[in-house]
Amino acid sequence: MKLTRPAPRRSEGRPVTRFRRRRLAVAGLILAVTAIAVPTGATAHGSHNDPTADARRNVVGGAARNVILLIGDGMGDSEITIARNYQVGANGRLAMDSLPMTGAYTTYAVQKDDPTKPDYVTDSAASGTGWSTGHKTYNGAVSVLPDGTTAVPTSLELAKRAGYRTGDVTTAEIEDATPAVQTAHVAERSCYGPDDMADCPAQDVRNGGPGSIAEQQAALQPDLLLGGGSAAYQQVIKGGRYAGMTVRQKAESLGTEVLTTAGELKSARGHRPILGLFAPGNLDLEWTGPTPTEQGTQPARCAINTARNSDQPHLAEMTTKAISILDARSRHSRRGFFLQVEGASIDKQDHAANPCGQIGETIAFDAAVRSALDYQRTHRDTLVVVTADHGHTSQIVETGTTTAGVTATLTTNEGADLTISYATTEYPGSQQHTGTQVRIAAGGPQAASVLGVTDQTDLFFTVRRALSLH
Numbered sequence: 254m255k256l257t258r259p260a261p262r263r264s265e266g267r268p269v270t271r272f273r274r275r276r277l278a279v280a281g282l283i284l285a286v287t288a289i290a291v292p293t294g295a296t297a298h299g300s301h302n303d304p305t306a307d308a309r310r311n312v313v314g315g316a317a318r319n320v321i322l323l324i325g326d327g328m329g330d331s332e333i334t335i336a337r338n339y340q341v342g343a344n345g346r347l348a349m350d351s352l353p354m355t356g357a358y359t360t361y362a363v364q365k366d367d368p369t370k371p372d373y374v375t376d377s378a379a380s381g382t383g384w385s386t387g388h389k390t391y392n393g394a395v396s397v398l399p400d401g402t403t404a405v406p407t408s409l410e411l412a413k414r415a416g417y418r419t420g421d422v423t424t425a426e427i428e429d430a431t432p433a434v435q436t437a438h439v440a441e442r443s444c445y446g447p448d449d450m451a452d453c454p455a456q457d458v459r460n461g462g463p464g465s466i467a468e469q470q471a472a473l474q475p476d477l478l479l480g481g482g483s484a485a486y487q488q489v490i491k492g493g494r495y496a497g498m499t500v501r502q503k504a505e506s507l508g509t510e511v512l513t514t515a516g517e518l519k520s521a522r523g524h525r526p527i528l529g530l531f532a533p534g535n536l537d538l539e540w541t542g543p544t545p546t547e548q549g550t551q552p553a554r555c556a557i558n559t560a561r562n563s564d565q566p567h568l569a570e571m572t573t574k575a576i577s578i579l580d581a582r583s584r585h586s587r588r589g590f591f592l593q594v595e596g597a598s599i600d601k602q603d604h605a606a607n608p609c610g611q612i613g614e615t616i617a618f619d620a621a622v623r624s625a626l627d628y629q630r631t632h633r634d635t636l637v638v639v640t641a642d643h644g645h646t647s648q649i650v651e652t653g654t655t656t657a658g659v660t661a662t663l664t665t666n667e668g669a670d671l672t673i674s675y676a677t678t679e680y681p682g683s684q685q686h687t688g689t690q691v692r693i694a695a696g697g698p699q700a701a702s703v704l705g706v707t708d709q710t711d712l713f714f715t716v717r718r719a720l721s722l723h
């Protein structure tokens with residue numbers, strides 16, 4: 254079984270002295286400044302190499318040509334720290350750690366029965382509605398107000414209407430809450446396909462509504478929708494002008510190209526809207542490892558998930574391809590693109606108390622962040638935002654101890670033992686989200702909007718301002 258240990262780092266085996274740490278910090282700073290100062294070469298937009306001007310653009314704002322919004326689902330500070338410790342070491346830094354502007358934002362939802370009161374622990378639907386529409390709503394609601402019927406426009410929809418190219422990428426089912434909040438409006442997140450409409454009578458096509466999440470996505474036709482979730486697209490539409498067709502057939506009849514493998518994605522030209530459905534449900538996990546127990550575990554290593562279906566693209570592959578297609582499609586336009594990317598199974602493996610599953614997804618998400626930052630290096634007028642939708646369960650506890658929940662101990666790449674606890678529910682049972690504020694980091698035009706403590710809904714206005722949307 255192939256281990257995930259990377260090539261040895263130069264610092265391995267050497268104690269990090271105070272002086273060295275300082276030198277590393279200075280080197281990091283120089284690196285960060287260099288990243289800002291790298292000349293943009295032959296790019297058409299924002300070409301200059303004045304670091305002061307670039308720093309000022311981060312602070313003062315200005316228009317962005319493109320926005321790339323990357324969401325680590327359930328990726329609170331604990332999840333970031335656990336992944337960093339395991340992969341690059343306590344003193345290492347992930348790609349997401351390199352963004353120049355960092356703040357925190359609050360994530361609460363509102364109560365369905367009394368929207369004047371907060372629901373302190375949000376789910377992905379309510380939180381995603383916050384940043385995609387600027388409105389608070391109840392847990393389960395997908396870009397509708399707390400009345401369950403009033404649809405409010407999303408940043409992706411507004412961008413599309415304004416002439417930007419748009420994309421929505423996830424490792425989950427494409428109908429799952431986080432991708433859905435940009436591309437659909439339903440009363441309950443479970444309304445994936447035509448067969449799943451019991452909780453969404455107002456949106457049901459048989460009642461004159463816009464249909465399930467998948468039906469609405471097919472009608473919206475962003476340039477790219479990439480993820481899992483082919484099952485709901487096989488369901489047959491029950492009413493309206495597409496009655497009798499599957500949702501996939503509806504999408505194809507409107508001119509969308511459907512892809513089902515990583516190979517097809519690789520060779521896709523992107524001349525038509527692309528719907529990439531790479532699994533019936535969620536995409537497979539990147540890593541596997543020990544199952545935590547009430548008594549803890551012996552120190553163990555994570556391993557690559559060799560059972561992963563190789564026809565499924567990795568998140569970074571999908572992100573790189575999406576950026577390349579959106580960039581090409583907008584090249585001759587006054588408007589650039591808006592892209593949302595979600596690392597979904599950080600959350601799902603936190604629910605499942607699976608530390609290596611969770612870390613592997615966080616590292617895969619970080620690779621997607623690196624892809625976005627690589628693009629930004631030559632396209633300085635791109636706003637990159639990296640954040641989460643809510644906090645989650647996993648905690649770093651004293652090495653080798655047990656808790657009221659379950660723990661597992663992992664030996665990290667730097668050779669130390671890391672004990673992780675899951676204790677927000679009776680085991681076994683799905684671990685819960687938590688109500689903590691989470692990190693939001695950004696670089697590029699309007700990036701300073703994330704500084705300090707803001708709310709999730711403020712992110713909608715940041716994107717709207719950056720792209721001059723109305």
Ligand SMILES: [Zn+2]
Nearest residue numbers: 327600601686
């Ligand atoms: Zn969750």
